[in-house]
Amino acid sequence: MLDSMLRDEAAFWDSFYENREKEIPFFVNVPDENLVEYFERGLIKPGKVLELGGGPGRNSIYFAEQGCEVDAVDLSETAINWAKERAIEKKVDIRFTKGSLYDFEFEEDSYDIIYDSGCFHHIPPHRRMTFLNLIEKALKPEGKFVITCFAAGDMGAEISDWEVYRQRSMKGGLGYTDDQLKQIFSNLELIEMRKMKEVKQPADTFGVPFLWTGLFKKRGVK
Ligand SMILES: C[S@@+](CC[C@H](N)C(=O)[O-])C[C@H]1O[C@@H](n2cnc3c(N)ncnc32)[C@H](O)[C@@H]1O
Helix, strand or coil: CCCCHHHHHHHHHHCCCCCCCCHEEEECCCCCHHHHHHHHHCCCCCCCEEEEEECCCHHHHHHHCCCCEEEEEEEEEHHHHHHHHHHHHHHHCCEEEEEHHCCCCCCCCCEEEEEECCCCCCHEEEEEEEEHHHHHEEEEEEEEEEEEEEEEECCCCCCCCHHHHHHHCCCCCCECHHHHHHHHCCCEEEEEEEEEEEECCCCCCEECCCCEEEEEEECCCC
């Protein structure tokens, strides 16, 4: 019922991706700067990866190039088709699933890394628990969760959960403070959180200064 109060996300994203020439920062086909840095610092290592809301696939492709086995889920068929074309061009194998992450079927404790670049801030408040459960259940113990998310004050709507339903809109995505993200993901252990570094294009990585980048770890078995 609450889903039906808000826009049809699949239809929105399908039309969003129709014109590939639009000046959208994340339409570049390079990975997030924080992701590359985590690999370089050994904070994440090749393994089994799930990308949530992977869009046209730039981070999934990078994971696959690092030797990861990659599953990518996205609501938008247009985005998945674009990602498939890019994967063929880059000669990498990625398992794509078109659909909502809310319905994604997975084996418990099976992923080394779950990656979200810019999806969580589009998740409505009543679906946050579904998002959290997916991460908790799908990650292996000690598995890593990475998020990039609108930083309140720099980008994203600063409205209460109640206002989302009163206005029947997520206003293009919610802005979060670092404390809010730490609280929401407090079942995980925080490794580090910082603002994304700005990277002027063209470049080998993507970076815009209005996103938080957070790296978390699922707690091990006690
Ligand atoms: C801002 S875009 C980011 C795309 C990609 N991660 C990138 O950075 O290039 C957000 C993506 O999340 C996807 N998305 C939003 N809600 C979703 C959901 N419930 N399940 C799966 N994908 C979702 C959209 O289709 C869109 O491709």
